[in-house]
Amino acid sequence: MTIKAQKFTPEALLSAPRRGDGIPNADGSKVLYSVSTYDFQDHSQSSEIRVLDVASKKSTLVTDNADASDPTWLENGDVLILAPGSNGTTDVLVGPHDSFSTRGNGISLCVTIGHVPEFRASRDGPFSTTVVKDRVTICPREKKSRPPFTDICNYTAGNIDGSVSGVKVASLANGSYAFTVTGNSNPDGSIYNSEKVTSSQTTGRLYGAIFVRHWDSYITQQRQTIFYGNLKKGGSHYKLSSVANLLKGTNLESPVPQFGSTDNFDVSSSGIAFVSKDPVLQPAVYTKINPYFVPLSDFTASTPPSPIQIQTSGFNGQATSPVFSPDGKQLAFLRRQNEQYESDKLQLFVLTNVAEPNSTVNALATADRKGAWDRSPSSVFWSHDGKKLYLTAEEHGRVALFTLAASSAFGNSTSLPKKVFYDGAISSAYPLSNGDVFISGSSLVDNSIYFYYDSASGNADVISSNSKNGAAFGLSRDQVSEIWYPGAAEQIHAWVVKPSNFSAGQKYPLAYLIHGGPQGAWEDSWSTRWNPAVFAEQGYVVIAPNPTGSTGYGQALTDAIQGEWGGLPYVDIVKGFEYIEANLDYVDTSNAVELGASYGGYMTNWIQGHELGRKFKALITHDGVFSMVSQLASEEVWFPFHDLEGPYWKNPSSWQKWDPSAHTGNWSTPHLIIHNELDYRLTIAEGLAAFNVLQERGVESEFLSFPNENHWVLKPENSLLWHTAVLDFINKHVGLPTYSEQSSYAKQLRGEAWQNRKGDLGRKI
Incomplete structure (x- = not known):
């Protein structure tokens, strides 16, 4: 769990432990979370589920089974976990958080599990066991043996005949x-099991x-x-009934x-x-997502009642985030008005009585x-007592709590939501039984922070920082500032990230970052794909503007x-x-580069063709639009139908x-084009066309592509090559050392990726 980085490099970014959002128990005294770490030496990823004791700040292992997922608290403090079963199935495991065994790593390993009644020690087999009261310790007799995950614990509550995830539970009377x-179902409504598919x-x-096709499949x-x-x-064990398909025979799909x-x-x-795409409208042309309610009592019915569509007069866009009040009698959710626009404003609705689908209030x-x-x-989400509603929303480059x-x-009120937490970017939040709120978030220098917001005092305290407020990366909040400047029609906000060794008397090359979307924003949040601090630590001043089209303003x-x-x-x-x-005398704008992905890639291509393009020494386009x-x-x-004001055949101009x-x-500006083959949103022809033009025009250029990545580059080794190609290309044009010069492994990856044959045009490493 320790992060050590003498310099924040792409390898430090990608190998740092990635901690998931925290899941608190009812009173917030303990927090479940998952964490994964990639090792570039072993080319392997390890994953754990852990529990943080808030009072002692001590973190203990629940399981290091890399395939375990969805840790969930039950009301009595037990924990539910999903783990792969045999033949494509899923085991549902339930027990105290200190009772789950580990898989081990191929070396001698002992496992202690607690609260196992009537366990008999075995004198035979590959494991030796000892019992002290109700705690059992199992040790392998041979060095390469390792304890099984589910068999020893004997806490399997049930088995589901397919791959599932997304656990949610609620207490019944x-x-x-x-x-x-959630999982996939077959046309007949049965659960889909990939290992039972007939070729x-x-x-x-x-x-x-x-x-x-959609996104990447x-x-x-x-x-x-x-x-x-x-x-x-x-008794001491849980039993899961057989599971039923809520949407069987409905032509509805959820999650969307x-x-x-x-x-x-x-x-x-x-x-x-739940919410589901409208079953009548064409899903590629319309964004309409409807809210539904299915009444259930004991959750044992093999055939559920038909879903009831919740009415929202005049609002036909996307619905999301349905959440019941603590007593289950009311439902809050969000919905947009426009049915062909994904970035229309989400507005708050409350179904005041779930038994009456027309009792909705905007x-x-x-x-x-x-x-x-x-x-x-x-x-x-609702407060624990149901008297308050909490909302998260973007505001000026942050994600705040209101x-x-x-x-x-419930209508007829002039009160607007009150901002109560405004630090970095919230990724999730949970109400606690004492009225407080547990918050998970991040910032531009910290990859995971847990907070407690005290609703009585209005104060928020950090209870855990994964990177010690960025110090473990050699980063600090002093590197981050923000500017506002007059734009085309409004004041525009931008983030500024300086190198950690910044000196006011020096000038630094500019890395100008354009965000995607276009309805999106650069936020005070962490990213493993476009991380401004990575560029800053190479020696740039990074400036990331939020121009027209940005959200949160x-x-x-x-x-x-x-x-x-x-x-x-x-x-x-x-x-x-x-x-x-x-205005920024420490920025050397004569030594500037510009980078963008998606819409930012479109804008980079647009800039290349216009006057601003001559201001930069190098450009980077990742999965951008070349031809409208x-x-x-x-x-x-x-x-495009929305943003370009109609279909092509109706508004070609x-x-x-x-x-x-x-x-x-x-x-004419040197240009690196990156485009991936599984990007079905912007097909690879866009990247190839741009590269072909650059090459035919004699412009210094390179092309990078990943056959197994989509609109994003997610695999660690691929991401390291992505960072290497990008930093090599821009650094050499502003006089900074290339990343291949800084990392022998990065240089090796670049060498393995280089495909030009002897005699072909193109630069060598």
């Missing part, structure tokens, strides 16, 4: 628990409607669904692919609420349906990018560069107006 998980004699795929007959059951304790997760459903003693409503609160919340009296959410700024892809945002970016030239008309090959075509390929006659 009879002492049992409502149990829900086909053809590799062909035949479609009669879109989607054909082709659409199949399987659907994501929610399975439910009843978890009951009898590709990124829907546990934020797409909730469970309570009254039933299950909190903070206005006559024009724009809502009185000019923020777009990303999540909502609170609103539950009574104010009011809905008007977000919406203003429609029909303006290369217009207002480009002006904001130019004005930002001019502001830096005029090529977006017709994207999987979610509602995206808007598509052509902002087409980077129309300005390739000006392309």
